[in-house]
Amino acid sequence: MSQRKATVLLEHYLKALRLPTMGREYGKLAAVCQADRADYPTYLLRLAEREVQDREVRAAERRVKAAKFPVVKTLDTFDFAAQPSLNQALVRELVRGDYIDRHENVLLIGNSGTGKTHLATALAFAACQQGRRVRFFTVTGLVTWLLERREERQLERFHQQLERHHLLVLDELGYVPFTKAGAELLFEVVSRAYERTSLLVTTNLPFEAWTEVLGNERLTGALLDRLTHRIHILEANGESYRLRESRQRLKRSTTTRTARNTS
Numbered sequence: 001m002s003q004r005k006a007t008v009l010l011e012h013y014l015k016a017l018r019l020p021t022m023g024r025e026y027g028k029l030a031a032v033c034q035a036d037r038a039d040y041p042t043y044l045l046r047l048a049e050r051e052v053q054d055r056e057v058r059a060a061e062r063r064v065k066a067a068k069f070p071v072v073k074t075l076d077t078f079d080f081a082a083q084p085s086l087n088q089a090l091v092r093e094l095v096r097g098d099y100i101d102r103h104e105n106v107l108l109i110g111n112s113g114t115g116k117t118h119l120a121t122a123l124a125f126a127a128c129q130q131g132r133r134v135r136f137f138t139v140t141g142l143v144t145w146l147l148e149r150r151e152e153r154q155l156e157r158f159h160q161q162l163e164r165h166h167l168l169v170l171d172e173l174g175y176v177p178f179t180k181a182g183a184e185l186l187f188e189v190v191s192r193a194y195e196r197t198s199l200l201v202t203t204n205l206p207f208e209a210w211t212e213v214l215g216n217e218r219l220t221g222a223l224l225d226r227l228t229h230r231i232h233i234l235e236a237n238g239e240s241y242r243l244r245e246s247r248q249r250l251k252r253s254t255t256t257r258t259a260r261n262t263s
């Protein structure tokens with residue numbers, strides 16, 4: 001067989017076997033292995049390793065995309081010094097994702113701007129990297145989805161889709177009060193996730209105030225009972241990061257202005 005024909009056939013087979021990285025790399029790696037005097041099994045091993053690594057990266061990218069984060073945030077960019085009340089050790093433990101295997105939940109409580117959404121996204125992003133299926137919702141967004149799916153008689157299907165995830169993020173509980181139907185639909189999500197899918201909830205409300213947004217004491221009790229049975233609570237009660245940043249910006253601009261005026 002001619003060299004040319006062999007190359008065309010090999011590339012065709014690698015494509016049919018869905019091994020794109022091997023198809024791209026086999027020539028370059030052959031040259032490297034020849035220079036290293038590596039044997040055939042070593043060449044094949046290195047080639048297969050690259051395919052596996054690339055495949056993991058592609059799968060993680062797909063999971064991040066499917067999670068539908070509003071903005072991707074990671075722990076690297078989170079400044080713990082700006083939020084000293086936060087239990088950093090617990091955040092570092094949670095980012096490893098073992099709580100998800102144990103079907104435990106996480107609640108992030110704090111005022112607006114204290115980094116709840118940032119942290120929730122960072123934890124959920126880490127879970128995607130670890131091979132876990134994640135979906136991010138704002139609570140109001142989720143309730144709207146649920147109401148729409150119910151209208152279309154697709155509610156059960158939607159619940160089944162949710163149940164295929166390892167972790168659901170429910171961001172911003174408490175900013176908007178629910179209708180009776182909305183609260184019941186949210187309760188169903190929490191109830192079906194119980195001991196199956198981890199929930200990561202962020203809220204600005206202390207537990208005492210949940211009845212007010214959910215509008216029903218019994219339902220709130222039942223929801224809290226399930227949510228908090230196995231839960232890690234992270235509290236951020238420092239000042240708003242946004243506020244702090246704009247204050248610092250303002251301070252910087254006034255000091256430069258004063259400096260300019262005095263010079």
Ligand code: ADP
Binds near residue numbers: 110242
């Ligand atoms: P919350 O959800 O509590 O209202 P966000 O997570 O939306 O707050 O934070 C507001 C903005 O400030 C975001 O851009 C976020 O990335 C940033 N931010 C908040 N806290 C921190 C922090 N400690 N370190 C770095 N960025 C932060």
Ligand code: MG
Binds near residue numbers: 116118171172202
């Ligand atoms: Mg938020």
